[in-house]
Amino acid sequence: MTEQPIDPQNTKKVFIKTYGCQMNVYDSERMADVLAPLGYAESDAPDDADLVILNTCHIREKAAEKVYSELGRIRQLKTAREAESGDKMTVAVAGCVAQAEGAEIMRRAPVVDIVFGPGAYHKLPEMIARAERGNADPTQRQGRGVLNTEFPIEDKFDALPINRESATGLTAFLTVQEGCDKFCTFCVVPYTRGAEFSRPAQSVLDEAKALVARGVKEITLLGQNVNAYHGEGADGKDWSLGRLIHALAAIDGVERLRYTTSHPRDMDDDLINAHRDVDALMPYLHLPVQSGSNRILDAMNRKHTRDEYFALIDRIRDARPDIALSGDFIVGFPGENDRDFEDTMDLVRRVGYGSAFSFKYSPRPGTPGAALEWQVEEHKKDERLQALQALLREQQIGFNKSMIGKTLPVLLEREGRHQGQMVGRSPYLQAVHLDADHALLGQTIHVTVTDATQNSLTGKAVLK
C-alpha cells in the first residue's frame, strides 16, 4: 500500500458530490483515481475546493432537479472564493443528468465550466486543462465551457488507472457491465448510459486483485444489468456472470462477493448455480420486478409475467434456500388501476422480501411512458406507495427478527458510535452492531443475534 508522494506545493483540492446509484459511487471513486496523479486530493466540503464535480442522477425528476439547486449554492461559493482570495474554482457536472441534458445545463447554469457524461471521465485531465485555459482567458472559452457526452465506454475502462488508490475500506464496488438495451418504458438509463457493454474478464480480475491488495475483502460487482454480463474470457469465449464469479472467488483474499442490479430475464443457470456452489457469493439478491400486474409488466416492457417471476424465485430458492431477496417497485405507472396495484401487493406477500425500494412513477422526458395516456393522479400514487411501503417495512422487520438466536458470520467493517462497539455486515447485507475489540476490524467473526429492528441487528461475538 504505497502512497504516491505528492508535492504539497502542488496539491489541489477536489470535492466530488455523488447522487444516484452505486455505479455513480464507483464512477466518483474512479474520477478521484484519474485526478490523483494530477495532484488533486479529495476534500469533504466544496468551500475550499479548486475543482467541484457533481456526479448526477436522472432517474426521477426530483433527483435531476437537485442538481440545479446545488449549482445555485456552488455559484455563491465560487463568487465568494474569487472575491476573497482571487482563487478560481472549476465547476463540473458529470453523470446521467450531464448526459441527458448537457447543453441545457450550460445554458441554465453559466457557473458550470465542464459537462461530461458517464462515458467520458477518463478524459478529465484534458477537459480540466481546457476549462482552466478558458477561465484564465475568457476569449478561449468560446461562450460555453467544455462539453463531452460521448459514449466510448470501452475506451474508458482501458484508460482508467489499474491501481485503486480511492479504495480505502474493506468493501468496494467494481463495475463489470455498463449500459442497458432493455428499454423499460419508464427508464432513462438506456439513454444516459448507452448500449450494454461488458468489460473483458481479465480486466475485471486485475481490478479485483488491485482491490484486494489495498485491503478490500468484499467486492460488489456492478452493472445496470449486471447479470447480462457477457465479457470476453481468458479462453476467448464469452463468460457469463456466473463464470466470472467463479474466477473472482478463486482470487486469494476475495472473501465475499455480491452483485447488483439484476434483471429477472437474465438469471441464467450458471448464476443460479453459483449461488449454490460458490461460498464467497453472499446469499442476498436484488432482483427488481417493478410490478406484480401482468398488464403493467407488459406496458413497462419488462418482458416477463408474474408467474415467470414466481417460477424463477423458486429455482433460486431451490439452489440457495436461505437467500434474502430484495427488489424495486414502481407504483402509479400510467394505466395502473386498483386491481393492478393489488396484484403488486399480492406478489410481495407471496415472495417475501428481506428489504426493498419503492418509488412513485416519475414521467421522464424522452421515455415512452411519459407519453402514455392515463397518468395516475398524484394522490393515488401517494396512497399506493404508503400501503406498499407499510407491507415492505413489515416484511423487513420480520426478516430481521427471524435472525434472533441465529449465529452469523459478520465482516467487521468499522467502529461503532459507542466506545467498544463495532459494526459489520451479515451475509444478508444487514448491519450488525456488537461489542468487540477494535483490533478485529476487517475480520469475519461469528455473532449470535440478540435483537433486531427494521434497519439493523444487534449481537454478541461468539468466543472460540
Ligand code: SAH
Ligand atoms: N437496472 C435496474 C434498475 C435501475 S434504476 C433494473 O432493471 O431493475 C433503479 C430503480 O429506479 C428501478 O428499478 C426502478 O424501480 C426505479 N425507477 C426507474 N425509473 C423510474 C421512474 N421513471 N419513476 C420511478 N422510479 C423509477
Ligand code: SF4
Ligand atoms: Fe432501466 Fe429497465 Fe434497463 Fe433496468 S432494465 S436500467 S429499469 S431500462
Ligand code: F3S
Ligand atoms: Fe441515476 Fe444514472 Fe444511476 S440515472 S440511477 S445515476 S445510472
